[in-house]
Amino acid sequence: MREVSVTVNGRARKRMIKDNELLLDFLRERLEVRSVKAACWRGECGLCTVMLDGHLVKSCLVLAVEADGREVKTVEGIANDGELAPIQKAFVAHGAAQCGFCTPAWVLATHELLRTNPHPSDAELVEATGGLICRCGTYNQIREAVAEVSAASKPHRQPRESLARA
Amino acid sequence: MSFGSPYTTLPDFEYHKPTSLEEVLGLLKQYGDEAKLMGGGVGLIAFMKERLMSPGHVIDVKEVKELKILENSPGNGLSIGAAVTLSELLEGGVLKKDYTVLHEALAKVADPMIRLRATLVGNLCEAIPWVDSPPALIALDATVSIAGPDGSRSVPVSAFIRGPVDIDLGPSEMVTAVKVPHAKGSQSAFEKFTGGSEFSLASVAVSMSPGGRNKRARVVYGSVNSTPVRSAEVEEAIKDGITPGSIRKAAELASEKVECVDDVLASAAYRRHLIKVITTKVLRRMMSQ
Numbered sequence: 435m436r437e438v439s440v441t442v443n444g445r446a447r448k449r450m451i452k453d454n455e456l457l458l459d460f461l462r463e464r465l466e467v468r469s470v471k472a473a474c475w476r477g478e479c480g481l482c483t484v485m486l487d488g489h490l491v492k493s494c495l496v497l498a499v500e501a502d503g504r505e506v507k508t509v510e511g512i513a514n515d516g517e518l519a520p521i522q523k524a525f526v527a528h529g530a531a532q533c534g535f536c537t538p539a540w541v542l543a544t545h546e547l548l549r550t551n552p553h554p555s556d557a558e559l560v561e562a563t564g565g566l567i568c569r570c571g572t573y574n575q576i577r578e579a580v581a582e583v584s585a586a587s588k589p590h591r592q593p594r595e596s597l598a599r600a
Numbered sequence: 601m602s603f604g605s606p607y608t609t610l611p612d613f614e615y616h617k618p619t620s621l622e623e624v625l626g627l628l629k630q631y632g633d634e635a636k637l638m639g640g641g642v643g644l645i646a647f648m649k650e651r652l653m654s655p656g657h658v659i660d661v662k663e664v665k666e667l668k669i670l671e672n673s674p675g676n677g678l679s680i681g682a683a684v685t686l687s688e689l690l691e692g693g694v695l696k697k698d699y700t701v702l703h704e705a706l707a708k709v710a711d712p713m714i715r716l717r718a719t720l721v722g723n724l725c726e727a728i729p730w731v732d733s734p735p736a737l738i739a740l741d742a743t744v745s746i747a748g749p750d751g752s753r754s755v756p757v758s759a760f761i762r763g764p765v766d767i768d769l770g771p772s773e774m775v776t777a778v779k780v781p782h783a784k785g786s787q788s789a790f791e792k793f794t795g796g797s798e799f800s801l802a803s804v805a806v807s808m809s810p811g812g813r814n815k816r817a818r819v820v821y822g823s824v825n826s827t828p829v830r831s832a833e834v835e836e837a838i839k840d841g842i843t844p845g846s847i848r849k850a851a852e853l854a855s856e857k858v859e860c861v862d863d864v865l866a867s868a869a870y871r872r873h874l875i876k877v878i879t880t881k882v883l884r885r886m887m888s889q
Contacts, residue, residue, distance in 0.1 A: 453615035453658070456645075475608045476646050477714060478798070490713050495645050499615050500660065565711030 438502040442467065443511035451498050457491075458482045460498035461506065469509045469538035480566035483539040484508050490546055492565065509538040512545050520586065521545045524579035532570030539566055544580050552587045554580065610645065611654040621666040621747065624659060624774060629749050631657045632771040638662075639683055640717035642710075643726045667776060670694065677782040682775055686715040686723070699780060701788035701805045705736035708792065721775050727761045727827075730799045730865070734761055735822035736790055738830065739805035742780040748773035764826040785810040787889065791882035792823070793874045799823070801866045802874035804854075804882050808838070815839060819850075819879075824860045824871045833857045834879065842887040851879040 439448045442465060449464045458475075461467040461484065471481035475494050482493040485507035512519045521544050524530070531537040540563070547554055547562045554562065559580055568576070618624045628635055636655035638644045639662065647653040661667055667683035672694045680689065686706050689695060695703035709715055709723070709732060723733045724744070737757045744760045746753050749772050757778070760768050769775065787810075792803035803822040809815055819834040834857070837850040860871035 452612070454610040454613055454648075456610065472608070475649060477642060477710075480711075480713065483713065489716055491717060492713050495640075495642050495714075495717065497615065497641065497645070497658075497660075500641075500662075562712060565713040 436499065438499060440498075440501045440503075441505045443507055453497070453499055455498040456494055457484070457486075457496040457498045457501050457506075458493040460501070461493060461508070467508050467510065471535055471538065473535070477565075478567070479536070480543070480563075481536050481539045483542055483566065485511075485542065485546065490543055507542075509542045512542065519545055520583045521548060521579060524582045525576075528575045528579045528582070530572050530575035530579045532568075532572055536566065536568045536570075540568065540576055544576065548580065548583055548587070553584050607649045607651060610648045611651065613648075613655055613658045616657060616659045617663060618659065618661070619663050619665065621664055621776065624661055624664055625747060625749070625772075627657070627659050628772045628774060631659075635659055637682075637774055639719035639722035640685060640714075642714055642718045643722055661774075669777070672698075672782075674782050674784060676779075678780040680720050680778045680780070682719060682721040682777060684719060684721075686718050686720060687712070689720060690715065698783045698786070699740060699788070701739050701790045701807055702733070702736045702780070704790035705732040705792075705803075705805065708732070710798070721778060724757070724760075724778065725767055725769070725775060727763070727765050727767050729764050729826050730801075730823040732790070732792060732800055732803055732822060735803055735805040735820040735828045737778065737780070738820045738828050739788060739807040739818040740780045740783060741818070742778055744775050745777040745779060746773050747776045752776075754779070758828070758830070761827050783807065783809075787886055789882050789886050791878040791885075793878055795866075797865075799865060802860075802871050802878055804875070804878045806838075806882055806886065808842070808886070819854075821854070821858050821875060824858060824875065826861065829858050831858050838883065842883050844887075847880055847883040847887065850883060851876045854879040 435450045437450050447465055458472055461470045470484055473479045473481045477492045477495045483490055484493045487504050522541055525541055543563050543566055616627055635657040636644055638658050638660045661683050664683055667681040669681040670684045671679045690706055723731055742757045743754050744757055755768055762768055788807035790805050792800040794800055800823040802824050805820045807818045817835040817839045819831050821829045833853045834850045837853055838846050855872045855876040858875055860868040862868045
C-alpha cells in the first residue's frame with residue numbers, strides 16, 4: 435500500500451492504495467465519483483473517460499498510482515458554480531441521452547473538444563470522439579448539441595460542414 | 601487472447617517509476633523475467649487483466665528523459681525514443697513529409713485517447729500480427745536500438761519480430777529507440793482494410809526511393825500472416841515506376857505470391873482478395889501524387 439494524493443475536480447484527495455489499482459477503481463470505489471462508468475475495462479468503450487492533467491484519458495488503462503500528484507477532472511467539474519456548462523444544457527435540450535450511461539463521458543469529451551476547437555467540423559467531431567461508444571445510438575442528437583454550442587460561440591462562423599446531418 | 605474475459609482487476613505487482621535509463625537497466629538486471637516495462641500501458645494493462653502477463657514488477661518508463669527523445673536530421677534520420685507517444689509523433693509533423701507511410705499507419709491507430717498514451721515502441725514490442733506499425737517501419741528499413749547489461753545493439757525491425765508475440769529481446773534488455781534512415785525525396789504510403797472492426801485484416805506499406813541508380817522499392821504486407829511479409833515480386837514489379845500497367849501486375853502478383861493465413865478474423869482466400877484491393881488502392885494513390 436502507498437499513499438497517493440490526487441486533485442479531483444479541484445479538491446485534493448488522499449487515499450492509501452495498492453500499486454495494481456486502476457484509476458477507474460480509485461475514482462469509483464475509493465472516492466465514489468460515480469459518473470465515471472466501468473463497462474468494457476479494456477479501453478474500447480470510453481465510458482471511463484476522465485481528464486488527467488488536462489488531457490482526456492480512459493481511466494481503465496491508467497494506474498491509480500500514475501495519477502499521484504496530478505489533477506483529475508470528471509463531468510462533475512465542468513459546471514460553473516452550479517450552473518450547467520453550455521454543452522450540458524445543449525445535451526438536455528436535444529435529448530442527447532437515452533439510457534444515459536455513456537452521457538458523462540460524451541459530455542466531458544465534447545466539452546473538451548469545444549474548448550480546444552470551438553467550431554469543429556463533422557469529421558473533427560467524429561475523430562475526437564472515436565474512442566467513445568453510445569449503444570443507444572444518440573450520435574445524431576450529440577451532433578446537434580455540439581452544433582448548437584458551436585454556433586453560439588463567438589466569433590461566429592459557420593462550421594465547415596453541417597454538424598446536424600439528421 | 602480471450603476477449604470478453606471477466607477479469608477487471610490486475611495481478612499484484614510492485615510499481616517502479618525510474619527517471620533515468622541507468623535506473624531502468626538496474627531494475628531490469630535485478631528483476632529480469634519478473635519485470636515488465638510499461639510505456640503507455642495500453643497493451644500491458646490489457647494483457648495483465650487477461651492474465652496473459654502477471655509480472656511481479658512493473659517499470660513505468662514514461663518519465664525517463666533519455667527515452668523521450670524525438671529527433672530528425674538529414675544525417676542521422678529519425679530517432680524515436682521508447683517513451684515517445686503516438687500523439688507526440690503525429691502532432692510534431694515530423695513524419696508527414698518524409699515518413700508518410702508511418703504517419704498514415706499511426707494516424708489510424710485506435711483513437712486519440714489511446715494514441716495520447718500508447719508509444720510506438722510499445723506497439724512494436726507487442727508484436728501482435730495485426731498491428732500496423734511493423735509493416736510501415738520495415739518498409740522504411742527501420743532498426744531497433746536495444747540496451748542491456750552487456751551493452752547496446754541494433755537489429756532491423758524485420759529481424760526483431762521473430763513471430764507472433766515473439767521478439768528478439770532478452771529478459772534484462774530493453775528497446776530504447778526505433779531509428780529510421782532519412783527518407784528525403786522518397787515516396788511512401790500505407791493502406792489497410794479493417795472491415796469496420798478494430799483490427800486490420802490486411803495492410804500494406806510501400807516505400808519508393810527517388811529515381812536514379814539506387815532506386816529501390818519496399819512493399820510489406822501486415823495482418824496477413826504471423827509476421828509482416830515483404831514481397832520481392834511486387835517490389836520488382838513497381839521498381840521502375842508506378843504506372844497503370846505495373847499496378848495491375850503488382851496487384852496480381854501480390855494476391856498470388858504473398859502467403860496468407862486462415863484465422864478467426866478472415867480466411868486466407870479473403871485476405872488474398874483484400875491484398876489485391878489494397879495494393880491497387882495504395883499504388884494508385886502514389887501514382888497520382
